[in-house]
Amino acid sequence: LDRSLRCPYCGARFSVREETAIAVCPYCGTALWPANGKEVNEHYIYEDQLGLRGAQNAVKEEARRLYSAPEDLGEIMTARSGFLHYVPLHLYHVRVKAGCPHSEAAILEEEYKTVLASKFPRLNIPESYTFPVRGWREFQPKILERGMYYHVGTRPEALKSRASERARRRVALHASSICEEPRVEDETHWDGIIHYPFWEINYNYKGRLYKGLVDAAGGDVVYIEYPTIEGRHSLLGLSTGVLISGLLLGGSVGVFIGQPLAGALGGLTATLPLAYPLARNRKRSTRIYMINPGSSSEAPTGVEAKG
Ligand SMILES: [Zn+2]
Numbered sequence: 001l002d003r004s005l006r007c008p009y010c011g012a013r014f015s016v017r018e019e020t021a022i023a024v025c026p027y028c029g030t031a032l033w034p035a036n037g038k039e040v041n042e043h044y045i046y047e048d049q050l051g052l053r054g055a056q057n058a059v060k061e062e063a064r065r066l067y068s069a070p071e072d073l074g075e076i077m078t079a080r081s082g083f084l085h086y087v088p089l090h091l092y093h094v095r096v097k098a099g100c101p102h103s104e105a106a107i108l109e110e111e112y113k114t115v116l117a118s119k120f121p122r123l124n125i126p127e128s129y130t131f132p133v134r135g136w137r138e139f140q141p142k143i144l145e146r147g148m149y150y151h152v153g154t155r156p157e158a159l160k161s162r163a164s165e166r167a168r169r170r171v172a173l174h175a176s177s178i179c180e181e182p183r184v185e186d187e188t189h190w191d192g193i194i195h196y197p198f199w200e201i202n203y204n205y206k207g208r209l210y211k212g213l214v215d216a217a218g219g220d221v222v223y224i225e226y227p228t229i230e231g232r233h234s235l236l237g238l239s240t241g242v243l244i245s246g247l248l249l250g251g252s253v254g255v256f257i258g259q260p261l262a263g264a265l266g267g268l269t270a271t272l273p274l275a276y277p278l279a280r281n282r283k284r285s286t287r288i289y290m291i292n293p294g295s296s297s298e299a300p301t302g303v304e305a306k307g
Contacts (some may be wrong), residue, residue, distance in 0.1 A: 003034055009141040021117070022088070022152035022193060028141040029086060029149040029195060042192025043139040044091065046132070046217035048199070052082045052146070054219075055199030059212035062221040069226040073205060080202040080209065084147025084216065085123060086195040089114040089131055090156055092163035095187040098171040100179035107174045107182075113163040114194060118153035123198065124213060124223060132218060136194050149195055156190035164188040198222070 002015040007025035016023040022040055023032045031040035050058065056079035064074030091114050098107040114131045164186050175182030197216035202209055210225040 005032060005034070005037060008032075008037075008039065010143060016151055020151050020153065021155040024088065024149045024151045024195075025141070026148045026150070028143050029139065030141045031139070031152070031193060040193065042091075042190075044136040044192055044194040045086075045139045046136050046194060046196050048084060048197040048216040050199060050214065050216050050219060052084075052199065055082055055201050055214040055216060056203075058214050058219060058221050059201045059203060059224060062212070062224055063226060066224065066226055068228060070205075073226055077203045077205045077210075080204055082146065082202070083200045084144060085120075085198045085200060086144075086147065086149040087120060087123070087125065087198065088117040088150055088152045089194045089196050090117040090152070090154070090159050090163070091136075091191045091194050092160060093189055093191045094164045094167045095189075096164055096167040096171045097185045097187065098175035098182040099185075100175060100182055103178060105178055107171045109167045109171050111167065112191070114196075115159045115163055117159070117193060118150055120150070123200065125198065126222070129222070131196060135217070139195065147197075152193055160188055160190060161186070 001018045003018060003020075003023075004013060004015045005023055006013050007028060007030050009030040010025060010028040012025055012027050014023075014026055016034055020034055023034045024030070025032075029045070031043045032038065033040060059079065060074055060077060063069060063077055066073065091112065093110070094113050095110045096108070099105070112134075116125065116129070116131075167188075168184055168186060172182060172184050175184070199214040199216045201212040201214060203212065204210075205227060208227070210227070212224040213222040214220070215222055
């Protein structure tokens with residue numbers, strides 16, 4: 001059963017499925033709770049840093065570096081259309097504690113974690129894609145020229161334990177060096193949603209159309225379709241993903257004796273992420289993402305990474 005909603009910001013009517021967790025106006029991005037139509041306050045965004053032209057250039061540049069593609073690919077390819085996809089992420093404040101029965105010692109870990117909040121099989125965003133954990137801003141509705149905001153398909157509670165999974169394991173491991181049966185408490189909570197931009201770029205090479213996907217906040221090319229040198233099939237060339245130092249607090253695993261929480265709390269308030277400019281000087285490293293062949297109309301056969 002579909003539910004019809006009216007955007008309080010731009011007035012557009014749009015419908016959402018009954019099971020949609022958070023409805024999002026596709027035109028201006030305003031997020032609403034479907035149950036009562038109230039606006040979601042905990043709404044953030046990573047701005048598109050590239051624009052259409054910048055995304056096209058990124059694809060072109062990446063094409064020049066592909067080893068198994070024709071040498072002239074980057075030179076004679078012509079960029080055609082582009083579309084900006086704002087996909088939703090759930091943002092979690094992960095906070096996990098472990099303590100021992102007869103000890104004052106406690107282990108605490110805190111970090112922000114983002115998880116893709118809907119499925120986008122057609123976009124081919126790799127499942128293991130690492131989104132940045134700083135640099136988002138307060139969301140402001142804005143009508144997109146050529147782009148779309150997407151609904152949140154998965155409820156906040158559903159992905160919470162996945163967000164804190166690694167922290168729980170790390171904390172338990174640390175505590176197990178102090179006592180045999182540490183008590184692990186997971187105080188992770190949902191902090192909101194973040195809309196994250198990807199440019200989908202179409203380009204023409206010798207009369208055929210190919211596709212590329214660019215991380216519009218980080219600038220990296222997620223993948224490019226390209227013809228092989230033999231010209232038999234189009235392949236999905238895959239470039240590096242973005243790997244941003246994963247923990248906001250830099251892996252804040254520590255043992256705090258006596259006052260277990262004070263140190264970590266101080267660190268957290270000092271590094272609240274809202275005011276950060278986009279992390280341009282972040283750490284980069286190569287990570288190869290495999291695209292699930294079942295989710296693409298063209299089966300990916302080639303994978304290539306840049307250094
Ligand atoms: Zn709207």
